[in-house]
Amino acid sequence: MSTLFSANGLSVTLGSAPVLQDVSFSVPESAPLVGVLGANGSGKTTLMxxxxxxxxxxGHCTLHGTPLETLSAKGLARRVSxxxxxxxxxxxxxxxEVVLMGFNPRLGVLQAPSPAMHAAAEQALAQVGLAGFADRDYLTLSGGEQQLCILARTLVQDAELLLLDEPDSALDLHNRVQMLQTVSALVHSGGKAAFICLHDPALALEFCDTLLLLRGGRLIAQLHPKTDPLPETEQLLAEVFGPVQLLRVTDSAGQPRLVLLPKMN
Known part of the structure; x- marks a missing residue:
């Protein structure tokens, strides 16, 4: 199985306090959407x-065989968003203008975005549900609209690796689902991966191929919710979220789904 991304021995110390401790994992090309779960202070943002x-x-990270630590700042910006x-x-x-910033790693000094880039920006805005917003002032948007605008910027950047730190925090349920559907379609089209920090484990179970569970700066588990046994998955999720129950169900469209419920005493 071909490896798309790998992390080896990632550790971060701030002052004298270790905040990320020897985190290692790999992401195959067949499972490119990764959810990062953990309580506040578990190391999710530090990992990103x-x-x-x-x-x-x-430690070091490798993307499609290239160690990211060896890249220049501009080279890294072309490959990681x-x-x-x-x-x-x-x-x-x-x-x-905010969306067009996604093209900056490809532009030379004082080089202006091309008409094709402007068209791509409009298309990305439509893709995230912001068609007709191009001339609006970014600062006048709601928090959720700003997050969708930044997602559009990420789409035009066309990086191989997307790192999204709680992109759903200001979105309503409809836009959370739309955002995850957009990212999922992008990475499953081939050659890309995405890491998404999420507070909602139900969304992570619904959309992500792999889940990384962090606690106290350590990786305590790497789960594959579509294939791992439910009792094992329940037990590991409970270490982060408390007692939970997982059910495999079939939705109205005949598609299998994994439902997360709080476990009642």
Whole structure:
């Protein structure tokens, strides 16, 4: 089975405190959508920032055989797209301008985006449900609309690896599902992978091929919810979320689904 991404011995220490400890895992090309789950302070965001090359760390990451730590900042930006919890955009820009930022790693100094890039930006906005928003001021958007705009920016960046840190935090249920459907379709079209930090384990079970469970900066389990035995999956999820019950059901379209319920005493 071909490996798309691997992490080996990732460790991060802030001051004297270890916040990520010897995390290793691999992602095959057949399972490119990875959900990262854990309580607050478990190391989820640190793991994302570590993979994105934003903080010093021990260990290394490999994407399609290339060690990410050997790439230049611009080379890394071409291959890895990181969406933090907060966009950091605090100046007045149009939605179109924000999305076009996704092309920056491919543009030279003072080079303007091409007409084809402008068309791709419009298409990405339509894809995330923001058709007609291109001329709006980004700062006037709701929190959820801003997150969808940043997702559109990520789509045009066309990176091989997407890192999304709680992209669902300001979205309603409809847009959460749409966002995950969009990312899932993108990575399952071939050659890409996505890591998504999620608070909602039910969404992760519904869409993700692999789940990484973090606790205290350590990787306590790597799960494959579509194939792993339910009792084992329940037990491991309970270490993060408390007692839960998993059921395999068939929805109205005849598709198998995994349903997560709190376990009643």
């Amino acid at each position: 920032r570590c993979i994105a090359g934003l903080i010093p760390h021990k 990181y969406i933090p919890q907060q966009s950091g955009i605090g100046i007045s820009l149009s939605v179109r």
